[in-house]
Amino acid sequence: MAGTDRRQKLIMDGPVIILVNPQLGENIGASARAMANFGLAELRLVDPRDGWPNEVARANAAKADHIIDGVQVFDTLEEALADLNFVYATTARQREMLKPVRDPATACATLRQRHGHGERVGILFGRERWGLESVEVALADEIVTFPVNPAFASLNISQAVLLMSYEWMRTGDAELPISEPPSLPARKEDLFGLFDHLEGVLDRENYFRPPHKRATMVENLRNIFQKAELSQQEIHALRGVVATLEGRKTRPRKDRQPPKNDPTPKAAKAAKAAKAPKS
Amino acid sequence: MAGTDRRQKLIMDGPVIILVNPQLGENIGASARAMANFGLAELRLVDPRDGWPNEVARANAAKADHIIDGVQVFDTLEEALADLNFVYATTARQREMLKPVRDPATACATLRQRHGHGERVGILFGRERWGLESVEVALADEIVTFPVNPAFASLNISQAVLLMSYEWMRTGDAELPISEPPSLPARKEDLFGLFDHLEGVLDRENYFRPPHKRATMVENLRNIFQKAELSQQEIHALRGVVATLEGRKTRPRKDRQPPKNDPTPKAAKAAKAAKAPKS
Helix, strand or coil: CCCCCCCCCCCCECCEEEEECCCCHHHHHHHHHHHHHCCECCEEEECCCCCCCCHHHHHCCCCCHHHHHCCEEECCHHHHHCCCCEEEEEECCCCCCCCCEECHHHHHHHHHHHHHCCCCEEEEECECCCECCHHHHCCCCEEEECCCCCCCCCCCHHHHHHHHHHHHHHHHHCCCCCCCCCCCECCHHHHHHHHHHHHHHHHHCCCCCCHHHHHHHHHHHHHHHHHCCCEHHHHHHHHHHHHHHHHCCCCCCCCCCCCCCCCCCHHHHHHHHHHCCCC | CCCCCCCCCCCCECCEEEEECCCCHHHHHHHHHHHHHCCECCEEEECCCCCCCCHHHHHCCCCCHHHHHCCEEECCHHHHHCCCCEEEEEECCCCCCCCCEECHHHHHHHHHHHHHCCCCEEEEECECCCECCHHHHCCCCEEEECCCCHHHCCCCHHHHHHHHHHHHHHCCCCCCCCCCCCCCECCHHHHHHHHHHHHHHHHHCCCCCCHHHHHHHHHHHHHHHHHCCCEHHHHHHHHHHHHHHHHHHHCCCCCCCCCCCCCCCHHHHHHHHHHCCCC
């Protein structure tokens, strides 16, 4: 549909869109275009199959070059979420997850409100063939599900991006009831730091038994702290708790860095481990 | 995004989608897929550039074969609209037209109402490069316009079809996937048991420093777990975490009873301590 007009002000605002392992440049490009249509600006890719830059993506972005040029690429989802305060994961199906499930309009109203309070917010989209892994959904705060035809629920990624972008734009029109923010949620990297710390101690203490249940147990623990919408101060307190308990045996109290012989963040390792095909 | 389930009932209902002079089979296919996602069924093409059938369209419909198989092709727009009672024309921009202009939600509410009264309704979409001609818009009853970014208003046809299909589904029975309460929160006594356990360990480990801040620190920690609305299972997992960490020094791993030289249950002691008046 025709109608682009470069003389008008280009809206660039709103939540960060994060695509996990996108396979097709066509979908990356169409997502960028959909974002531009509805005034979103920031696109992040986690481990895109065909690398980056991707000329197929640019060709399919229909001149949304400002978005393609600004794409950031990350090796892990944890890194892509690190500076965000509040994140939705999109899923096509209901899951057995201990997280609130919202429809797109409600989700975008929430995002709009938090964004208005100065939070950095994001929306997470899964890969083409099987969406998001549970361990990835576990890194988000809430879930958004589309009201699709139950017998034909397979929504293209760029279509999902479009719907969320559209709802974002729509929530800009309405005057939302503004409430005081409870407290600014911490940045995700602080939360992931807590995960790493706690899981590292529990690994050493052989908490995750039997080993094949480790992924599920990790996910459940993460959900607990995710649900609590921890502030930075609260994360600090909890790390103090873990440090108090572990510090007795495993490390000097003043060294808060991970051991030098293990540069990989444990959270990233756990995510990779969880990506292994399920039996 | 994964999620198609052929065992579920396939919704097939709603307005007829009419594409005028579509040029790309990709867009016809993606439109069919979007329709299927949101329960629409009937697709009509007016003079498609590459004729019909079109295998590119089928390949891009992601198995929405029931829609591709049912496509009707017309030489003129008048013929395509002949049996309909009420039609919207989609446009990207405001036009100088003597017709009401609606947003997608309002338009779909109108369509839903008329459809419910037995009217045959439809939505008209223009060609890729320049949308609908004025003479074509004139054949419709009302206009629907998308709330796009003014400087990047060029919406892909299949994306426009998706948005209208989505709004159609939304105006339906309001059976949106709204979440049940994620899980039953635990009884308070289980929660307090966790507090007692954790605070008892932290007391022994001298976590609460300086002592006059103990009450505030306890309160902050309790708030964290209160906010998380923990289920009984989650409390069980957290108690396992605390037990794992404390068990290393203060008691043998297989003996989960308190040491014999400390007959006072930790919970009771901690509860008493927490009751101390705040400074």
